[in-house]
Amino acid sequence: MINTTELFLAAEGESQNPLLPQWYDIIWSLVAFAVVLFVFWKYVVPRYQKVLDERRETIEGGIERAEAAQAEANASLQAYREQLAGAREEAAQIREEARTQGTQIISDMKAQATTESDRIIANGAAQLAAQRQQVVSELRGDVGRLSVDLAEKLVAAELSDEAKQAGTVDRFLAELDDVADETAK
Template identity: 45%
Template sequence: MYLAAEQENVLRIHWDEFTFGLIAFLIILGVVYKMWPRLTKALDERADQIEGGIARAQKAEAEADEIRQQYKEKLEEAHREYAQELEKAKEQRAAIIAEAREEAQVEARRIIEAAQAQIEADRQQAVAQLRGEIGALSTDLATRIVGETLSDEAARSRVVDRFLEELEQSESAQQAEVR
């Protein structure tokens, strides 16, 4: 018996525990009932925030894609403009080089012509000077050979001219033989 008294029926209801549990359950149910609209409102707001955040993120992503596309277009346009400017610069460089080359050729021709004119002037001066010297020498030589003075200017000029002609003819003959 002692054992029977110790063993208690498990299915037996303890009314004091049941009452306390029921009161606690009703209090919690009342608090939840009072808090339910706030809780659902907070959950709805949170869901709206999440959905709004997603929508804002999608909108921001679309705007970023649009900005990225605009950036790419501007970058491509800048590349095209750069290529055009580079091509213009190459054309200008070629034009400047051609112009400078033309100016250099014109200047070279001018220098060559000036040098040729100076050479011709120097040659003419040398010929004139040599004619005078040859004339004086030939007159002096003729005076010694002939034994008479060539004081007459006309006679002196004829002798000098004849001597120079003979000299030029002998030079021409020598150049013809060389060729």
């Protein structure tokens, strides 16, 4: 059995630092590192770069599309505002035309009503004149007949007595009232 002390002494006899690896370890590590670096550089980095480029293009394309969509939305908003302003102006014109037409219609209706009123008044006046003429002719006939009746009564009665005269006048007035009542019916 080997003594630990002997191993320790044998290890101390060597002049190499235990923290530094052997030269063959360094070479094999460099070869492995170079192979891994070559594989990484040849296959992994291009794919990683491709993915990064695609993401950058996607992001930039998304930003460009968003800016284009924003510009289109602003243009649509502006067009909508212009249409709205045009519609408001058109509505104002329509309202003004309606007011003008309403005023014209009112004045036409007033003129028509005035004409109709004048026509009705003229017809009423003509009817009234015709009725007046008829009443006058009837009254003339009635007054003539009453005058004849009165003259007959006056001639038949004695005119010298005042009491008889008053009775004759009262009788005449009563007969006139009876005739007026009959014509009113």
